[in-house]
Amino acid sequence: MGELVIGTVKKIAEHGAYVYLDEYDLEAFAPTQEIIQSWFHTIRDYVKEGNKTVFKVISVNPRMRVVEVSLKRVRVDEKEKKLLLYRHRVRVLKMLEIAMKKLGRSPEEALKALWYLEEQFGDPFKVFEEVVKTGPHVVDELELDQQLKELIVELARQQVEVPPTKISGILKAVSVEGDGAEKIKAALLELAKTIQEKFPGVSVRIYVVGPPRYRIDLTGQAPKQVEAAFTEVGNLLPALQKKYKVITAVQRLE
Numbered sequence: 001m002g003e004l005v006i007g008t009v010k011k012i013a014e015h016g017a018y019v020y021l022d023e024y025d026l027e028a029f030a031p032t033q034e035i036i037q038s039w040f041h042t043i044r045d046y047v048k049e050g051n052k053t054v055f056k057v058i059s060v061n062p063r064m065r066v067v068e069v070s071l072k073r074v075r076v077d078e079k080e081k082k083l084l085l086y087r088h089r090v091r092v093l094k095m096l097e098i099a100m101k102k103l104g105r106s107p108e109e110a111l112k113a114l115w116y117l118e119e120q121f122g123d124p125f126k127v128f129e130e131v132v133k134t135g136p137h138v139v140d141e142l143e144l145d146q147q148l149k150e151l152i153v154e155l156a157r158q159q160v161e162v163p164p165t166k167i168s169g170i171l172k173a174v175s176v177e178g179d180g181a182e183k184i185k186a187a188l189l190e191l192a193k194t195i196q197e198k199f200p201g202v203s204v205r206i207y208v209v210g211p212p213r214y215r216i217d218l219t220g221q222a223p224k225q226v227e228a229a230f231t232e233v234g235n236l237l238p239a240l241q242k243k244y245k246v247i248t249a250v251q252r253l254e
Helices: 076-102 107-121 125-134 146-159 180-198 223-244
Strands: 004-013 016-021 026-031 052-061 066-070 165-174 203-210 213-220 247-253
Touching: 004 026, 004 076, 016 066, 026 052, 052 076, 076 107, 076 125, 076 146, 107 125, 125 146, 125 223, 165 180, 165 223, 180 203, 180 213, 180 223, 213 223, 223 247
Parallel strands: 026 066
Antiparallel strands: 004 016, 004 052, 016 026, 052 066, 165 213, 165 247, 203 213
């Protein structure tokens, strides 16, 4: 009990709603008091036939095969997390079915591979994301045959687009020289150029927040490379201070 499940509302009755549990091929029942949250509303204010949403299991009778579920006991964050996981499972299963078809294997083999990836990663989509983020070595330790590993890497590169990683910080730059503004500008331009040259996969943007504060945004597909680029920003500042006679410091924004 307490498990979150994906359910499709099949029928609404006066005393509750009959729900098909998509992941278990089983029917459950949600009593009225476990759906509505106010006596001023009706069941249909919360669910309609055909709706797919997240429920929480509140009781199970294995002998009678009766399962009761609740809608109102599901928190918003639990709902969002469960729906995301469900969408990932559906997407990964489709990709694994494609892989198995190419290998001449049955759809059942795709389901077994899905279960294995869930055991290893929790969310089976993570392996595909990590292949794109960090490289094909992610699958090296998996207990899958080599052909399937190669197809997982291929499908990840073809079908998965990972949002870029972004790290931002605040640069403080001060100069007491007569042409201080120009020296600060030159120092920041050299900083951006050097980072870009050392980390071609990372884009660099520096702009004024309000003197003496400047914001730096580093963005890239490889998280470790973006982290390394931000570390390099701090490493470069002492030399730039000396060269342009400016006082600088950087603080990461979380």
